Amino acid sequence: MPVDINTVKQVAYLARLKVPDSDLEKVAKELESLCQWAEHLKEVDTEFVEPLTSVLDKDMPLIYRDDKVTEGGIRDELMSLATENEDGYYEVPQVVE
Amino acid sequence: MTDLVDLTIAEARKALDEGEFTATELAEAHIKEMEKAKHLNAYITETPDLALEMAKKSDERIKNKKAGLLEGIPVGMKDLYCTKGVLTTAASHILDGFVPFYESTVSEKIWNAGGVLMGKTNLDEFAMGSGTITGYYGCTENPWKRTGDNKTVLVPGGSSGGSAAAVSAGLCMCATGTDTGGSIRQPASFCGIVGLKPTYGRCSRYGIIAFASSLDQAGPMARTVEDTALLMEVMAGFDDKDSTSAQLAVPNYRKALGGDLKGKVVGIPKEYRPSGINPDVIKMWDEGIRWLKDAGAEVVEVSLPHTEYALTTYHVIASAECSSNLARYDGIRFGLRKDGKTLDEVYANTRMEGFGNEPRRRILIGTYILGESRYNDYFLKAQKVRRLIVKDFDDAFKKVDFLLTPAAPSTAVSAEEMKNQDPITVFLNDAFVCPASLAGLPAMVVPSAISSDGLPLGLQIIGKPFAEEQVFQVASIIEKAANFTKQPHRVRG
Numbered sequence: 001m002p003v004d005i006n007t008v009k010q011v012a013y014l015a016r017l018k019v020p021d022s023d024l025e026k027v028a029k030e031l032e033s034l035c036q037w038a039e040h041l042k043e044v045d046t047e048f049v050e051p052l053t054s055v056l057d058k059d060m061p062l063i064y065r066d067d068k069v070t071e072g073g074i075r076d077e078l079m080s081l082a083t084e085n086e087d088g089y090y091e092v093p094q095v096v097e
Numbered sequence: 098m099t100d101l102v103d104l105t106i107a108e109a110r111k112a113l114d115e116g117e118f119t120a121t122e123l124a125e126a127h128i129k130e131m132e133k134a135k136h137l138n139a140y141i142t143e144t145p146d147l148a149l150e151m152a153k154k155s156d157e158r159i160k161n162k163k164a165g166l167l168e169g170i171p172v173g174m175k176d177l178y179c180t181k182g183v184l185t186t187a188a189s190h191i192l193d194g195f196v197p198f199y200e201s202t203v204s205e206k207i208w209n210a211g212g213v214l215m216g217k218t219n220l221d222e223f224a225m226g227s228g229t230i231t232g233y234y235g236c237t238e239n240p241w242k243r244t245g246d247n248k249t250v251l252v253p254g255g256s257s258g259g260s261a262a263a264v265s266a267g268l269c270m271c272a273t274g275t276d277t278g279g280s281i282r283q284p285a286s287f288c289g290i291v292g293l294k295p296t297y298g299r300c301s302r303y304g305i306i307a308f309a310s311s312l313d314q315a316g317p318m319a320r321t322v323e324d325t326a327l328l329m330e331v332m333a334g335f336d337d338k339d340s341t342s343a344q345l346a347v348p349n350y351r352k353a354l355g356g357d358l359k360g361k362v363v364g365i366p367k368e369y370r371p372s373g374i375n376p377d378v379i380k381m382w383d384e385g386i387r388w389l390k391d392a393g394a395e396v397v398e399v400s401l402p403h404t405e406y407a408l409t410t411y412h413v414i415a416s417a418e419c420s421s422n423l424a425r426y427d428g429i430r431f432g433l434r435k436d437g438k439t440l441d442e443v444y445a446n447t448r449m450e451g452f453g454n455e456p457r458r459r460i461l462i463g464t465y466i467l468g469e470s471r472y473n474d475y476f477l478k479a480q481k482v483r484r485l486i487v488k489d490f491d492d493a494f495k496k497v498d499f500l501l502t503p504a505a506p507s508t509a510v511s512a513e514e515m516k517n518q519d520p521i522t523v524f525l526n527d528a529f530v531c532p533a534s535l536a537g538l539p540a541m542v543v544p545s546a547i548s549s550d551g552l553p554l555g556l557q558i559i560g561k562p563f564a565e566e567q568v569f570q571v572a573s574i575i576e577k578a579a580n581f582t583k584q585p586h587r588v589r590g
Contacts, residue, residue, distance in 0.1 A: 007465075015420060015464040016427070017457055018445035030458065031465050038409050041478050044485065051480030052487060054311050055297050055537030055562075056341055063344060065337040077198035081431040092429045093443055 001035055003028045101126035102267035103584075106170050106324040109270060113159055113169045120155035120169025124148045124213055127171040131215065131268045137238045139253075139263040140216035141176045142184050151213040158211065166331055168211030173263040173272035176217035177224055178204045178315075179304040183214070187306045188222045188232030191426045191451025193433040201304025202336045203273065203315045210331040215269045219259030222453045223423065224275055224308045227283055227526050229258025230512045231455040239288060239509050240266040240585035244551030251509040251552070254284030260318050261288035265585050271319035271328045275305060277312045278411050279530025282542040282557060285318060286504035289544040289553030289585065291325045291572065292318040294530075296563045297537030298343040301336030309418035312411075312534050322543060322572045326350035329565065345563060353566035354573035359393035363571075364497030368404035369529055374506045378554060381546035382503050385556045388578035389501065389571070399497055401489040406482050407532040408525070413466055413479035414535075420463025423456060487536045490559075499567055500559040502529050504542040508552035529557060539565045543572045545579040553583070 008028045012019040019027060056062075075088075084091040101123055104112070113120060128145045148171065155169035179185050179197035186192050200208070208214070221231040229237040230252055237258045239251040253262040257274030261284035264272050274281035276294035285292030293316045300315040307313060317328035333347045365386060370379070386396055428434040428447030435446035452460065466475045493500065505526060510518075533540040539562070542555040556575055560568040 003465075008461075011461055011465045011468065013441075013445075014468075015460050016424075016441065016444035016448050017452070017460060018442075018449040019461075027461055031462065034412070034462050034465075035471075035475070038413055038475050038479075041406055041409055041413075041475075041482055044403065044406060044478075044482050046478065046481035046485070049481040049484050051477050052484035053480060054341070055487065056343075062340040063335075063337065063342075064340070074198065080196065080198060083428075083431070083434050090430075093434075093440060095429060095440055097440060 001032070003031045003035070102130045104270070105321050106167070106270050106319065106327055107321070109170060110168070114164060120152040120159065120213065121149060123169055124152035124171055127215055127267070127269060130266070134240070134266050134268055137240060137262050137266060137268070138235050139218055139237050139259045139266065139268055140173070141186055141188060141219050141234045141259070143216040144183060144214050147183070148213050148215050151208070155211050155213060165209065165211035166327060167207060170212055170271065171215045171269045172207055172212040173215055173218045173260050173269035174204055175220055175257055175260050175273050175275060177220060177275050177306045178273060179306070180204055180214070180217065183217065185217065185306070186234065187224070188220050188234055189452065189456065190233045191433050191448070195432050199304060202301035202338060203305070203332045206331050206334070207273070212331070218257070218263050218272055221256035221258070221455065223306065223419070223456050224256040224277060224280055225419070225455045225459055226255045227279065228252040228512060228515045229255040229284070230515065231453060233453060236512055237262050241289060241509065241552055249511050252287065252512050252515055254287035254509060256280040257292070257318065258284045261285055261290055261292070264288070264290050264318050264320060271317060271324055273315060273332070274318045275313055275315050276534065277308050278415060278534045279527040281316045281318060282504050282530045282540060282555070283527060285542040286544070286553065286555030287509040289581070289583070290318055290320055291322055291541070291543055292316065293325055293329060293541040293565070293568070294533065294539065295329065295333065295565055296343070296539045298341050299539070299563065299565065300332050301334070301339040301342045303336055303338035307422040309415040310422060311418060312415060322569060322576045323351060323354060326354060326569050343563065348566055350566060350569045353570045356570060357393045358389060358571070358574065361394045362497040363389050363394045363396050364399035364493050364500045365396060366401045366404065366493070366500055366502060367398050368401050369502045371506070371528065375508065375548065377508070377546065377548040378503045378506060381554050381556065382501070385501055385545055385575060388575055391578070392574045397497060399493040399500070401493060401532065403482065403486045403489050404532055407486055407535055408528055410479045410482045410486065411527070411531045411535055413475050414483065416459045416463035417466050417476050418463070419456070420460045420467065423452070423460055426451060483535050486532060490536045490538060494561050499561070499564070499571055502557045502559065504529060504555035504557040508548045508550065508554060533559045538562060539568050541568045541572050543575045543579070544581045545575055547583055
């Protein structure tokens with residue numbers, strides 16, 4: 001299945017990766033070859049097979065922990081990761097337009 | 098006296114308790130070795146000051162008879178584990194300046210047991226690769242060289258290649274790895290050390306930077322089976338911060354070592370003999386089968402009919418999961434940030450500059466596969482085939498107790514040779530290791546032979562879910578029979 005340039009642009013947009021125009025062709029070829037390679041999965045009869053999302057889904061329930069505060073009072077530590085901060089605020093670019 | 102960096106953990110622990118040398122001296126010996134071996138680039142961040150501080154505390158605890166299982170032992174931590182107050186990079190530019198304020202559960206367990214952090218070991222960017230060649234901080238060198246060829250630099254395998262090289266070269270006594278599709282086992286084979294990928298859920302993934310969450314698992318790497326067992330006892334266990342970790346008691350794995358295999362059945366998967374496999378690998382495998390027979394095991398051939406689909410299945414699932422997991426790196430809350438005129442541009446510019454070629458490629462593939470018109474044909478299909486791969490193993494384990502296979506179809510190659518391989522060949526390198534990842538099974542690699550060109554080769558033991566004890570026992574029998582003593586070339590001064 002050929003992959004056209006517009007599809008690559010759409011995928012790059014969805015992945016929020018700024019793929020330069022000069023690379024679009026190369027990425028298209030890569031997606032094409034992956035799909036060609038993945039074609040052979042179609043040989044496998046999976047008509048009555050449920051998809052497997054976790055190897056644990058057979059017999060092990062996921063464990064919930066109690067909903068309680070286990071740590072806190074670490075404002076300064078949390079702030080230490082901020083690219084910018086001002087007056088105790090975690091400063092980020094405007095994310096709601 | 099033997100050089101301190103050549104000791105096993107078991108030997109060093111005994112000597113530390115008996116006061117033959119101190120944890121500080123042991124750390125100093127390793128720091129010296131690290132300085133001599135800088136060219137290996139096994140560590141992204143070395144932490145000698147912290148190591149000496151931790152060793153000093155270990156010496157106090159040893160004096161007060163309060164030594165933990167790993168008290169005073171120099172440990173390399175794969176730079177995919179978050180370490181409080183120590184730069185954590187995942188070998189990616191996008192995590193520039195990321196100094197976590199929390200500790201991964203597994204590393205915390207290691208520090209609580211007295212382990213001494215020597216540094217954060219190199220890896221492929223976000224653990225994506227099999228050579229430790231894709232990271233932002235450069236390639237790691239394998240300490241091993243081909244016989245008569247001291248020039249060609251070989252890769253240590255990957256993605257836990259920094260850990261494997263550091264353990265092999267005596268830059269730490271053991272290290273942590275992570276394994277998504279072979280990332281502990283293939284480098285263990287390339288560097289002549291022992292590595293275990295535990296059952297999915299055996300170790301907590303909390304605080305380990307995620308690549309493909311349904312496959313990622315933490316595991317130990319060391320120079321002997323006993324040392325690996327010791328580290329595993331510390332790393333394993335339930336964690337209420339990881340809902341996929343198993344609520345099972347952690348056995349004393351060292352007690353499982355030795356003995357014989359009377360009454361046990363070992364399966365030899367007939368699909369693991371593809372063309373193009375190095376004849377030395379086949380020879381080692383045949384020898385391994387003989388060793389297990391000598392130990393009393395019955396050997397039978399088994400079939401894992403969907404093996405040929407494992408690599409594709411792995412690639413589809415891992416790419417899809419990584420595209421989701423890596424969506425969190427947006428330049429907003431931490432790490433690298435690049436400006437843009439709009440918010441979308443900030444994201445796209447940050448991610449384009451922050452991610453290297455390999456993560457970018459896999460994110461694009463994953464995003465493409467998860468698109469509406471491809472989802473059923475590729476992603477869902479791969480998840481269905483994955484169930485059949487799991488069933489193959491389930492069926493085999495009705496007849497056998499464990500499986501024996503080679504770890505890799507070849508010995509270590511150079512980065513140049515690896516780069517010139519077509520992508521399919523590169524992935525073939527993971528052909529023997531990735532099926533056990535898809536099935537979440539415990540699988541361990543033990544160095545078992547030296548190839549005709551002087552490089553290490555490992556055998557792989559695959560066990561039933563949570564049967565790490567059985568895997569350790571078989572590994573100890575192979576280790577003894579193989580009598581693998583050759584050491585890599587080291588810089589001595």
